[in-house]
Amino acid sequence: MPARKTSSPAPLESASPLDDLPSLRGLVAFDVTVxxxxxxxxxxxxxxTQPTISQRIRALEEHLGHPLFDRQGGRLILNHYGESFHAELAGGLGKVCSAVTEARRKVHKPTPRITIAAGAGFAHVWLRPRLERLEQDFPDCxxxxxxxxxxxxxxxxxxxxxxxxGPPLTGDHRDTLVVAERAFPVCSPDYARRHGLEKxxxxxxxxxxxxxxxxxxDTRWLDWATWCRHAGLxxxxxxxxxxxxxxxxxxNAAVNHQGVALxxxxxxxxxxxxxxxxxxxxHISRDRHGYRxxxxxxxxAVIQPITRWLTREFSGLEIPGPTSRQP
Structure with a gap:
């Protein structure tokens, strides 16, 4: 007769260290009491309340299987086991509390909403291409x-x-000139070659x-007639x-070789x-006109770094060349 096979018992799953953690409330009560x-x-x-703190510490001691304090005449004195346990606990518990606080701060921190108004042409040609870098440098806005x-x-x-x-705004002390006006004809390199405009x-x-x-x-802006008068042409x-x-x-028309624009x-x-x-x-320059x-x-404190960022972007944009200057 063949031997009867016996089934061996299934191996027990190893317990995770997380399964035997005490209450976080008890750990915090113990740390703050110390x-x-x-x-x-x-x-x-x-x-x-004081009874609640006492209950949490008692529950922690029961979980650990050893008292943490020597209770003598109503006084709490850490025993050797409690001193060793607190030395191991304090640093890690502080990191956990800091991580929770920071996570909650990020969730509940309001996002500043900043509105920047500008002329349509300027917003499209100059400001919009810089928006991505502005958002990268100020990710919280x-x-x-x-x-x-x-x-x-x-x-x-x-x-x-x-x-x-334009010129200064009357009565607006916040109005600051960031770049003085400098206007000049522009065209594509191809259009300039075909029409002999290199000079x-x-x-x-x-x-x-x-x-x-x-x-x-719009009298703020130079048109061809005004530009010619300023240029002496x-x-x-x-x-x-x-x-x-x-x-x-x-x-866009100038870029596509259709003529000369200001x-x-x-x-x-x-x-x-x-x-x-x-x-x-x-080139025509008018010191009282420009972007303000x-x-x-x-x-x-939120706005100041952004205005400094914009001012830096404005810097260094003057184009060298002969200039006819008008007041």
């Missing part, structure tokens, strides 16, 4: 860009940071090239000039740097 020297003081710090062309628009006036173009514009060149301009009447016939209703479209150094720097456009002479920044709460 630090402050009494259960009454610990109860005050933990916003509970949420930014909203408002393209607004009218200074009197309530959203422009209520924005945390407003970037305007800049003169009366003869103005009479035969296509001028691209904005079809808007005769105003050409403008009935054949091609009008656009916004600045990005005007620049450009401002602080707006088109990126297009000059990447070779899409070249700057022609003469108004900050609604200039002393805010």
């Amino acid at each position: 630090r402050l020297g009494s259960m009454t003081a610990a109860a005050s710090e933990l916003d509970t 949420h930014f909203t860009l408002l393209p607004i062309d009218r200074d009197e628009d309530p959203q422009m006036q209520q924005a945390d940071i407003a970037i305007r173009f 800049g514009l003169d009366a003869e060149a103005l009479s035969r090239i296509t001028l691209l301009h904005l079809d808007m009447r 005769p105003v050409p016939r403008l009935d054949k000039a091609f009008p656009y209703n916004n600045f990005p479209l005007t620049l 450009g401002w150094s602080h707006v088109i720097q990126d297009l000059l740097d990447n070779g899409s456009l070249i700057a022609l002479t003469p 920044m108004s900050v609604r709460h200039p002393n805010s």
Whole structure:
């Protein structure tokens, strides 16, 4: 007869160290009692009662299988076992509490919402391409860009940071000039070669090239007629000039070899740097005109680093070359 097979008992699963951890409340009650020297003081710090602290420590001692204090005449004195246990516990428990506090702080910390208002052309051509870097440098902030062309628009006036173009605003002490105006003709390198514009514009060149301009009447901005008067050049016939209703479209036409537009150094720097456009002479500078920044709460610890960031971005954008300066 074959031997009967007996089944061996299944191996017991090894217990995880986490399965035998005492209550965190008991550990905290013990740690605070040791630090402050009494259960009454610990109860005050933990916003509970002395009997509750006593119960938690008793439960911890039962879990560990050994008393932590020598209780003599109502006094609590750490015994040798309690001293050793607290020395091992304090550092780790402090790290756990700090980690929990930091995690809760990040969850409940409000995200500052910063609104930056600027002219539509400037917001599209200069500010929008820099938004990603701005968000990377200030990851705790949420930014909203408002393209607004009218200074009197309530959203422009209520924005945390407003970037305007023009002369100083009357009565606004927060209004700061960050870059003075410098305007000059721009076109694609190909258009300049085809029309012999490498030496800049003169009366003869103005009479035969296509001028691209904005079809808007805003005295803050130079148009071709005003630019020519400042540059000391005769105003050409403008009935054949091609009008656009916004600045990005005007620049796009210039990039695509369709004519010559007026450009401002602080707006088109990126297009000059990447070779899409070249700057022609003469250059016109008006010291009282330019981009101005108004900050609604200039002393805010949140806003100040952002305005410094924007000011640094504005720096170094002047284009060298011959300049005809006007007041």
